[in-house]
Amino acid sequence: MRLSVELQNGNVSTTPKWPIIMRWNLFSVASIAVTPLYKGKKISSTLINMLVAVLLTALYNDSLWVSLLQIVGVKSLSSVYFYLIFFILSSSVCFNLLSIPALFPGHKYSLILTVIGAAMGSYFIDHYGVYIDSEMIVNVLQTDSSETLELFNAGFVLHFMIYAALPALLIFKLDIFQDHSLKGTIRTICIPAISLMIALVLCLPSCQTMASVMRTHKEIRYLVTPSNIIYGAAKALSDSEEMAPNITPLDATVxxxxxxxxxxxxxxxxxxxxxxxxxxxxxxxxxxxxxxxxxxxxxxxxxxxxxxxxxxxxxxxxxxxxxxxxxxxxxxxxxxxxxxxxxxxxxxxxxxxxxxxxxxxxxxxxxxxxxxxxxxxxxxxxxxxxxxxxxxxxxxxxxxxxxxxxxxxxxxxxxxxxxxxxxxxxxxxxxxxxxxxxxxxxxxxxxxxxxxxxxxxxxxxxxxxxxxxxxxxxxxxxxxxxxxxxxxxxxxxxxxxxxxxxxxxxxxxxxxxxxxxxxxxxxxxxxxxxxxxxxxxxxxxxxxxxxxxxxxxxxxxxxxxxxxxxxxxxx
Structure with a gap:
């Protein structure tokens, strides 16, 4: 597994976490917000994608926000604006990624898998300083069961119950409506795309800071959960080494x-x-x-x-x-x-x-x-x-x-x-x-x-x-x-x-x-x-x-x- 950082000095440090009471308050607000949805009402796949994207960005990215705070600091209103638009941009990217499986059957289960993956990723990022990219995904997939079990302890189980099991249960009980008509499909594609365009436009006043941070601290992209997991898994899959039936010889004359x-x-x-x-x-x-x-x-x-x-x-x-x-x-x-x-x-x-x-x-x-x-x-x-x-x-x-x-x-x-x-x-x-x-x-x-x-x-x-x-x-x-x-x-x-x-x-x-x-x-x-x-x-x-x-x-x-x-x- 991996790193943590103090980025102002070129390193990374993922120590401090949000106070637990703040986390629980946010979960409480989220729970209250979705409670009416359990009274026989349906929620559209687009709306649930938006809500999940915002919550994942806010609650599953402690190390990301701590690292950004160390890089940029809080020196003026422009710094505060940078954090705001980074949050909007990250949420929008996540919204777009979650909307892809919404075009196909079984969207609810893809959301559950994403939340579980984000919960596990956030734990290892926060506790071991892990950066999640395609190599880390491969490393995890090729680790044997005994090594994996070493990482599963009481702290992980508690984190998993709060950040994976509870949200997954809430999502499972939701009545999510997927509109696969032409109009519904266009809406599923266009709303996330428009949100991303708006987010990019909002970035313009802070584009110099954004460009500097992302250019100088490329490792930040590996802290953005769950985008890092989704992208890493996709790249690991595309780069996967399948054992070919016919192996190319290196040298027949050796x-x-x-x-x-x-x-x-x-x-x-x-x-x-x-x-x-x-x-x-x-x-x-x-x-x-x-x-x-x-x-x-x-x-x-x-x-x-x-x-x-x-x-x-x-x-x-x-x-x-x-x-x-x-x-x-x-x-x-x-x-x-x-x-x-x-x-x-x-x-x-x-x-x-x-x-x-x-x-x-x-x-x-x-x-x-x-x-x-x-x-x-x-x-x-x-x-x-x-x-x-x-x-x-x-x-x-x-x-x-x-x-x-x-x-x-x-x-x-x-x-x-x-x-x-x-x-x-x-x-x-x-x-x-x-x-x-x-x-x-x-x-x-x-x-x-x-x-x-x-x-x-x-x-x-x-x-x-x-x-x-x-x-x-x-x-x-x-x-x-x-x-x-x-x-x-x-x-x-x-x-x-x-x-x-x-x-x-x-x-x-x-x-x-x-x-x-x-x-x-x-x-x-x-x-x-x-x-x-x-x-x-x-x-x-x-x-x-x-x-x-x-x-x-x-x-x-x-x-x-x-x-x-x-x-x-x-x-």
Missing amino acids: RLGDTWQTHQAKPLLFVLIVGETARAANFALDGYARNTNPNLAGKDIIYYSDVTACGTSTAISLPCMFSDNKRSEFSRKAAAKKENLLDLIAQAGIHVSWLDNNSGCKGVCMRTPQLSLKYDNETCTSEHCFDLAMLQALAAPASNDQFIVMHQQGSHGPSYYKQTPENLAGFSPICKTSQLQDCSHEEIVNAYDNTILYTDLFIGQTIERLEQLSESYTTALIYISDHGESLGEKGIYLHAAPYFMAPKEQVEVPMLAWLSDGFSERFAVDRRCLKKAAERPISHDNLFSSVLGLLDISSAVYDLKLDIFRDCTSR
């Missing part, structure tokens, strides 16, 4: 390079760990003051200190990481219709497998054999398995060349405390709830740092296991996180912020490589050279060609310029 042509006594065993929600800022290897990497600090690894993710959510970053396209060219829809890095490695002749301890591979492993986790008393609870359970995959590896992807549970929030066994939690006190606003900043950071500490243990033990196997296999490992996380800095929590405005905590991620002596010798890699070059800026864009290059896989889609290992190999 093959193993010259390094593989000589007889090798030891098969390859390569592990790629995809981290979850780990941010570079909290890695001691990256300069963090706390010792969150006691295990890795003693390993002969290459740590990359300037790595940028190609997205701020797993739904975007994961397919982007394995795509041959750069972030600037990446599209989930296009990526789903063609092969990716895993396909190329498999076609070259290396056995590829995927082990997931998260909410799925987001389509990346659709054509890749899946490994499964077996319940283990030491590493699993009744709810889930901790990441150390994935070491099962290395207990007795097959004797052929192996490329194994391990997708971590990692530091997924907001219930960070659930990702670490209690006996391995090194920092306290910790936040033991998904309601982050109920915890101190120290408790949140402690709980999150424990997840990094556990990730350090998991990577460290994976390396140790690969070291043990290096007598029989040519072993190596790469770890890279999918995206980062906000822990309350400037009022921002969780992740999935729109990329153009995402804070560095969400896009700067840790990455490291460990290469055994046998691997370095076989593939002619100079580890000292790699360490010297590890401070240069790289990103998820580099992963595709870097893995191909490191494993000496020859392909037409390999990009020499993006291979971070190329300058340190002598093949």
Whole structure:
């Protein structure tokens, strides 16, 4: 989930809410206003759309009004006029959006769904600083049930009952009249359109302020509920990645390079760990003051200190990481219709497998054999398995060349405390709830740092296991996180912020490589050279060609310029 802001300083802050008594008074007024409608009278779809649009704009947009107040302030009558016309414009846009389904049967139920969506959106915007766009919609839809349940607590239930269940019940009991005659259809279309034109005309005296706010603070559009939800859902649907029956091949000529042509006594065993929600800022290897990497600090690894993710959510970053396209060219829809890095490695002749301890591979492993986790008393609870359970995959590896992807549970929030066994939690006190606003900043950071500490243990033990196997296999490992996380800095929590405005905590991620002596010798890699070059800026864009290059896989889609290992190999 996402952000909050103090916009006068270029940030956003969604703290203060309307006093509860004011909210209840407004609900009371609204209830009194619609009471006569229950006495056998009908209400037109146009009128109910107008009423719902006004109420949603007034009552479901606390963070929007607070943010605008911080941007514009109250300095003169022109400022007051700006708020008035922004309210009218927002209500009018909402009115127009609600009028579209009024042209079709079942309008009442579309209103109910809109109110429920707006209630849920307003809760997460107000409590977690979320910005709702198409990426957030995708992130929500692709989140598994256990992660979703973490967000549903007493506070959410109360909010839902007041802002979703009660209004939905009132709407359900209304006798809404839809006039589908030609005259009625014209009225349904024209009245909202005219209201929008009037709103735009009213904006003219304040157009300079309006243009400045919307140009300078583009994130404001993602706070306007329910327009943000409706637009985001529509865009997410249009961009949705359908798995095509015929996948476009990337390179039919892909093959193993010259390094593989000589007889090798030891098969390859390569592990790629995809981290979850780990941010570079909290890695001691990256300069963090706390010792969150006691295990890795003693390993002969290459740590990359300037790595940028190609997205701020797993739904975007994961397919982007394995795509041959750069972030600037990446599209989930296009990526789903063609092969990716895993396909190329498999076609070259290396056995590829995927082990997931998260909410799925987001389509990346659709054509890749899946490994499964077996319940283990030491590493699993009744709810889930901790990441150390994935070491099962290395207990007795097959004797052929192996490329194994391990997708971590990692530091997924907001219930960070659930990702670490209690006996391995090194920092306290910790936040033991998904309601982050109920915890101190120290408790949140402690709980999150424990997840990094556990990730350090998991990577460290994976390396140790690969070291043990290096007598029989040519072993190596790469770890890279999918995206980062906000822990309350400037009022921002969780992740999935729109990329153009995402804070560095969400896009700067840790990455490291460990290469055994046998691997370095076989593939002619100079580890000292790699360490010297590890401070240069790289990103998820580099992963595709870097893995191909490191494993000496020859392909037409390999990009020499993006291979971070190329300058340190002598093949």
